Amino acid sequence: MSVAFRRESDDEHMEPKFELPIPPGPNWVTARGLRLTREKVAALEAVDAAAMDEESAKKHKRVLRYWRTRLATAELRPVADGEAVGFGARVTYRLNRQEKTVAIVGDDEANPHEGRISFSSPLARAMMDAEVGETVDFAGKAEAIEIVAIAVVGDD
Numbered sequence: 001m002s003v004a005f006r007r008e009s010d011d012e013h014m015e016p017k018f019e020l021p022i023p024p025g026p027n028w029v030t031a032r033g034l035r036l037t038r039e040k041v042a043a044l045e046a047v048d049a050a051a052m053d054e055e056s057a058k059k060h061k062r063v064l065r066y067w068r069t070r071l072a073t074a075e076l077r078p079v080a081d082g083e084a085v086g087f088g089a090r091v092t093y094r095l096n097r098q099e100k101t102v103a104i105v106g107d108d109e110a111n112p113h114e115g116r117i118s119f120s121s122p123l124a125r126a127m128m129d130a131e132v133g134e135t136v137d138f139a140g141k142a143e144a145i146e147i148v149a150i151a152v153v154g155d156d
Contacts, residue, residue, distance in 0.1 A: 017058065020066040023107040025120055027073040030088050030153060033109035034076055041067045070108055080104075082152045085127040087119050092149040093127065095138070103153045 029037065044064045049057045079088025085104070092101040102123070103116045110118035117124050126138040132150055135143035 017062065020062060022066070022069060023118075023120065026075055027070060027106065027108075028077045028087060028119060029074045029106040030079060030109060031076065032153075033106040034074055037067065037071050037074060037108060041071050074106075077106075079152050080150070082150050083131065085130045085147060085150055088153045090151045090153050091127055091147065094146040094148055095144060099148060101149075105153070 041064070044060070044067060047060060049060050052060060077087050080086030082089065085091050087104055090101060090103045092099060094100075101115060102112075104119050104124045104127075105116045107118045107120060110116050110121070119125075119128075123138065126136050127145060127147065130136050130145075130147045132147050135146045138144040
């Protein structure tokens with residue numbers, strides 16, 4: 001029978017539901033990141049999924065599985081000592097004559113709008129192990145970033 005005369009069900013047009021993607025590599029977290037992950041899991045576990053409609057319950061369970069996996073694989077890392085850029089450092093740098101400050105944190109804790117970037121981001125990788133006054137290459141440009149200050153990230 002021709003496809004033109006076949007009745008298509010609504011199910012054929014639904015997008016498949018996949019697990020939430022887990023970032024590749026280690027799941028490094030700061031003390032703050034570990035606390036936030038635990039709080040997220042606790043908040044999701046407190047929700048009564050039985051009171052939800054089927055689609056919402058499936059979505060909730062998928063999100064809960066993601067956060068449980070992230071909690072189970074979390075590796076609490078010591079923060080940088082402040083001498084060189086590293087995990088858990090707050091770095092002030094100059095790029096294109098503009099000074100900016102970012103904290104280098106874990107993937108799930110990262111939020112560029114709050115000035116928190118993942119340790120696996122290109123910017124963080126470019127600055128790793130640099131010290132105050134050093135310049136590093138970034139985005140294909142030699143000595144594009146100058147490290148202005150380094151501090152240890154607190155539990156804020």
